[in-house]
Amino acid sequence: MVAKIIIGKKLRGALQYNENKVLEGQADLLLASGFAGDVDQMNFHQRLQRFENLMMLKPSVKTNTLHISLNFDAVEKMDDATLQRIAIAYMDKIGFGDQPYLAYRHHDAAHDHVHLVTTNIQANGEAINLHNIGLLKSKKAREEIEVEFNLVKAKGKQYKPDPAIKPVNLEKALYGKTPTKRAISNTVNGVISSYKYASIAELNAILKQFNVIAERGAEDTAMFQKKGLVYSLLNEHGNKVGISIKSSSLYTKPTLTYLEKQFIQHKENRQEFKPALKTRIDTVLNTGKYNEQTFTEALKKQGIAVLFRRSDGGQIYGITFVDHQSKTVFNGSDLGKRYTAKTLTDQFKQGYPLLMAKSNPQQRTDNNRLSNNYKQDQIKFSANPLEALLKPTQENGSFLPKRKRRKKKKISI
Structure with missing residues (x-):
């Protein structure tokens, strides 16, 4: 489970966002806690008024809105009752169990997710501290709920995030x-x-x-x-x-x-996701021959969108990678020379995977320009580095001759 928290000053906007989803048929009201009477019979303004009555008790507090989304793995399909229990448990654990709040189940993505809307102004006029609530309260609550309800853990390798956003119709x-x-x-x-x-x-x-x-x-x-x-x-x-x-x-x-x-x-804070992204790109680069289209399609299967930037004349001058798994975006040059538009387009023309090109005498000059770090990364990120290094390179049905090993010079000290 992943919990995303938005702290703001406009509760009306947070409530309206969810109510609009209901009107569009993309969400349902899942739970109403702390509301007197039948909340299903209340209109938008009546629901809003419940929160505004509290916020008026402490008008000096401008940051008074908490909008949370609880996101579950795509393989987890839960009924309303289970999601209600999870929502209640989460709000209790972060200290908002006694606050009025509304929970909405959204249907606009492939995975289940629930939105929660509330205020931090209490009935006694005091405000619940929202500072660093994600790290201090939400993280612990999420981890406990993952165990209690046997959910896919957000930090686990088995977690498969799915984009929570769909293209505009x-x-x-x-x-x-x-x-x-x-x-x-x-x-x-x-x-x-x-x-x-x-x-x-x-x-x-x-x-x-x-x-x-x-x-x-x-x-x-x-x-x-x-x-x-x-x-x-x-x-x-x-x-x-x-x-x-x-x-x-x-x-x-x-x-x-x-x-x-x-x-x-x-x-x-996106830097921590760079190595994993490079590894997934390398997995593609080292396992086949690609052109622009097939390279794009192969990375799409890895959850990575590729955008080639072109001049008015159609010349490719840049490349951007959007990783929908880690929710990050990098230009090719940010990842390293191997991932720049020039290196990749040159490789597309040659028609060889980069690891195979390393053994091709025609590419030796270019490869020598690569840094030691790049060469180490190239071997480290290969799916099977030993096999890749030992396997002879084939061109037009014939194997290229092996390079002669240079004798190391002995240096006397």
């Missing part, structure tokens, strides 16, 4: 079945709360997977100079459609100022 959005603003908001909120990115370009590499793009406008425009940002829908050809929505009008306020703070944090 353009037909529904453009023809009024789902308002454009709501469609964009759902996607943007899901991405910025889940993925790690270090620039607008990297954020867009993720958003484009879900038919959305963020734009600052041309550098000579007032919007760019004032650090404005808008979000738009994309069609299947990657072209903008419909109206653009200002970032400041969305629920989580994903403005450029907010995102720039995220860039700094994400650039550092």
